[in-house]
Amino acid sequence: MSIEMIIMQLGEGMLSTIWIFALTLLFSLPLGMLIAFGRMSSNFLLCNLMRIYISIMRGTPLMLQLLVVYFGPYYIFGISISSSYRAYAVIIAFVLNYAAYFAEIYRSGIASMPQGQYEAAKVLGYSRPQTFFKIILPQVIKRILPSITNEVITLVKDTSLAFSIAYAEMFTQAKALAASQKSMVPFIAAAVFYYIFNFVVAAVMEFFEKKMNYYQ
C-alpha cells in the first residue's frame, strides 16, 4: 500500500480526532466555568460537591473514565449499548474530565485578581455581572491563557485514548493499519499529524496571547 493510500485511510480518523478535540473544547470550557463558580460558591454543599468532583476527575485515569462512561449504562443499568453511543461516550468522558481541569485553571485565575479591581468597580456602580464580565473576566483570560494552552495541547494527544473503547479516531486507525500492513509508516504518519496539529494549536494560542499583550 502506498503512502498516499495510508494517508487516505487515516484521513477519516483524523477528522474524528479533530471532531473530538473541537467538541470537547466547545463544551468543557463553559462547563469548567460553571464548576469553578460552584467550587468558589459560599454554599457549603455545592462547594464541597464540586471539590469532590474535581478530585475524582483529576485523581483517576481518563482511560478508566472513558470505560466507565461507555460500559456504565450496561453494567450498572443493564441498558444495551448501541454502537452509535460510542461517539457520545467519548465526548461525555472528555468533556467531564477536561471541565474539571479548566475549572481549576479558572479558579486560580479569578483568585489571583486583586481585590482593588472589585472595589473600584463597586464604587463606580458596576453591577456584579458587569464587574465579572467586563472588568474581571477579560483580565483573568489573559492571566490563564498559558495554562489553557498547556491543557489544550494535552487534549490533542489525549484524543488517542478514545482507542480504549475502540472509537475509530486517528490513533485507532493507525494501529489497525500498521498491523495489517506490517509497516511503521502509519505510526509515523500519525506522529506527524499530532505534531502538526499541536504546532497549529500553539501558534493560534500564541496569537491570542500576543493580542492581549497591549497591557500588563
Add this chain to the structure above:
Amino acid sequence: MNILELQHAKKSFDGTEVLKDIDLHVAEGEVVSIIGPSGSGKSTLLRCCTFLETLDAGELSYEGNKVVTTVEGKAVYGNKKQQREAMECFGLVFQNFNLFPHYSVLKNITDAPIRVKKRPAEEVMREARELLAKMGLSDKEDAYPCQLSGGQQQRVSIARALALKPDILFFDEPTSALDPELTLEILKVIKELAKEKMTMVIVTHEMNFARDVSDRMIFMDQGVIVEETTPELLFRSENQRTREFLGQYHDLL
C-alpha cells in the same frame, strides 16, 4: 446641608475594635482631612462610608437620606435602591489607583458613565476629554495605565471618579504609593478641586498639605477621634496625644 452624616459608627475585625463610636459630618463645599498613625482606623472609616466595609453599628446618611440605621445595636442597611442612591453621591480615589489595566485611559473614565449611568456616549466623551485636559493628560487618552507614571495613573483615577459627578469625593491616602515629586502633582490637583469648592474627605499623611487645604482636620488614634478642629488650632493643640503625633512635624518646621 450636610452631604455626609455618620453617627456612632462602630466596626470590629475579629473582636478588635477598629472604630469606636465615630461621628463624622461633612458640609457642602467643605474639605476635611483625617490624619493619624497607621492602624488608627482612618482608612476603615473611609471604607465604611463608601460601603466597602459593613458597619457593625451606626447611622449613615447622604444628603439627608438615611441609608444605614441601627436597630437594637446592630446596623441595618437600606434596600438596594437606597444603597444605590447613596453610592451615587460619592466617589473614591484609592491609594493604589485601581485603574482597569485592560481599558485605555479614556475608556477607564467613560465606561462607568456610559455603561452604568447609561448617559449618551458623545457627551460623556466630551466631558472626559475636558477632565483629562484639566489633569494635564490630554495627550494620554489612548494610553493604557501600565504606560503611565504613578502620578499620571492617580490623576486618571481622580478623573474617573469625577466623571460620575459625585457630590463628595473621598481620598484614601492618595499619595502614599508615590514618590515626593509625583505626590506634588496630585496635591496640586486636589488643591485645584478645593478651589472649585468640591466637597472632599482626605485621609493623608501629608501634614503640610492637609494643613494648607483643609477647612477642618480630624486626628484619629486607636479608633477614636482625639481632636477635630481647624488646622491652625490642631497644630497648636494642647492635647498630649496630638502633640506627640504632630511633634515630629513641628521639629521639621
